[in-house]
Amino acid sequence: MAGFRVGIGHDTHRLVEDRPLILAGVRIPHPRGLAGHSDADVVLHAVADALLGASALGDIGEIFPDTDERNRGLDGGVLLTDVLERVAAAGWKPVNCDVIVHAQEPKLSPAKDAMKRNLARLLGIDPAAVNIKAKTGEKVGAIGRAEAISCQAVVLVETIDLSGRD
Ligand code: CDP
Ligand code: ZN
Secondary structure, three states, rough: OOOOOEEEEEEEEEEEEEEOEEEEEEEEOOOOEEOOOOOHHHHHHHHHHHHHHHHOOOOHHHHOOOOOOHHOOOOHHHHHHHHHHHHHHHOEEEEEEEEEEEEEOOOOOOOHHHHHHHHHHHHOOEEEEEEEEEEEEOOOOHHOOOOOEEEEEEEEEEEEEOOOOO
């Protein structure tokens, strides 16, 4: 019997000098980037947490601790692919994904389409089932002062249909 679950994810990284800005696996031209033990891709981290949430599998900090040297510079795409394997082993696959990136800078509209296509590719779903929204912080708070970028993600998963398999 088909079943559905929903999951929510959130992530924040500080915006600093001398780091590349990578969002949804896309390198975005900007003088500053996100600090972190990993590649600090807030979008892929939030989406991975949403998938783990939907599958009741915990959070990415439990699977990829930032105290583990093996996770230094960890590519968000590698992290998300690992999470998707765990989600599939638990019997779930993604249906759609909605994302809000909270960033005062840079303007993300030119990159949104590439972000959406890359996120869809990683999730193995149609780009029409992925949505990227961007919001400034209206110059208020840490986001508004461009001290950090945050991301929220919601993912729907459905049970993997095993009826067609041997
Ligand atoms: O207009 P509203 O207050 O809802 O949102 P906003 O935060 O002022 O953002 C206005 C528009 O800029 C939206 O269409 C966002 O998609 C876009 N935006 C962007 O392209 N890049 C950002 N870093 C933030 C917002
Ligand atoms: Zn993160």
